[in-house]
Amino acid sequence: xxxxxxxxxxxxxxxxxxxxxxxxxxxxxxxxxxxxxxxxxxxxxxxxxxxxxxxxxxxxxxxxxxxxxxxxxxxxxxxxxxxxxxxxxxxxxxxxxxxxxxxxxxxxxxxxxxxxxxxxxxxxxxxxxxxxxxxxxxxxxxxxxxxxxxxxxxxxxxxxxxxxxxxxxxxxxxxxxxxxxxxxxxxxxxxxxxxxxxxxxxxxxxxxxxxxxxxxxxxxxxxxxxxxxxxx
Ligand code: IPE
Ligand code: IPE
Ligand code: MG
Numbered sequence: 001x002x003x004x005x006x007x008x009x010x011x012x013x014x015x016x017x018x019x020x021x022x023x024x025x026x027x028x029x030x031x032x033x034x035x036x037x038x039x040x041x042x043x044x045x046x047x048x049x050x051x052x053x054x055x056x057x058x059x060x061x062x063x064x065x066x067x068x069x070x071x072x073x074x075x076x077x078x079x080x081x082x083x084x085x086x087x088x089x090x091x092x093x094x095x096x097x098x099x100x101x102x103x104x105x106x107x108x109x110x111x112x113x114x115x116x117x118x119x120x121x122x123x124x125x126x127x128x129x130x131x132x133x134x135x136x137x138x139x140x141x142x143x144x145x146x147x148x149x150x151x152x153x154x155x156x157x158x159x160x161x162x163x164x165x166x167x168x169x170x171x172x173x174x175x176x177x178x179x180x181x182x183x184x185x186x187x188x189x190x191x192x193x194x195x196x197x198x199x200x201x202x203x204x205x206x207x208x209x210x211x212x213x214x215x216x217x218x219x220x221x222x223x224x225x226x227x228x229x230x231x232x
Pocket of ligand 3: 013014
């Protein structure tokens with residue numbers, strides 16, 4: 001395979017539809033979807049992809065029925081705990097994107113510990129977007145920027161470099177390839193700033209069924225693209 005994207009971002013969509021297609025409750029889809037994240041982490045690591053970012057829970061997903069939100073949070077809590085071993089085994093540095101202040105305290109603690117304990121692993125940089133919304137991220141960035149300007153912490157011109165240093169994705173290169181599973185062709189408030197020149201790949205395959213072979217197809221499609229960045 002030629003031309004491997006450095007950073008792959010994935011909108012994990014279709015857990016509910018996948019479960020329904022099997023005559024199972026939506027939450028079963030979330031369980032199997034969470035399992036699949038592990039599979040794809042390993043696959044990325046094997047393929048030499050350096051950065052993987054997954055959209056796990058959006059700022060809008062709180063509007064779902066209470067029992068579904070509770071079930072997803074329970075799964076995420078469990079997933080974050082198993083992530084320590086996954087990170088160690090796969091040399092993964094883990095970061096959470098999004099506003100974690102709305103999460104329960106024990107989850108916030110696990111996240112901070114996970115980020116701290118894995119910060120020196122350099123094989124795969126793995127970002128989980130959790131209570132993430134791109135508009136929220138940009139607003140939070142602007143608010144801290146204004147506060148730092150008022151306190152004199154930053155002076156001089158506010159250019160792109162300064163602005164991106166206030167985003168949750170600070171220090172992470174923009175995605176080269178964005179994958180969305182399950183047929184929908186929209187960003188749903190994911191990485192709006194960062195995806196300015198990202199290549200998009202949409203597939204009808206639901207997230208729990210998106211395996212290494214499907215990832216290879218997406219990467220192959222990426223390899224055939226001609227990125228021009230506004231040039232000729
Ligand atoms: C993605 O699957 C998981 C989350 C958004 C949390 P969905 O739950 O959106 O599944 P569909 O799109 O309803 O099938
Ligand atoms: C996007 O999926 C959010 C995540 C995958 C976390 P949704 O299922 O929430 O998006 P819409 O509602 O179809 O746009
Ligand atoms: Mg969905």
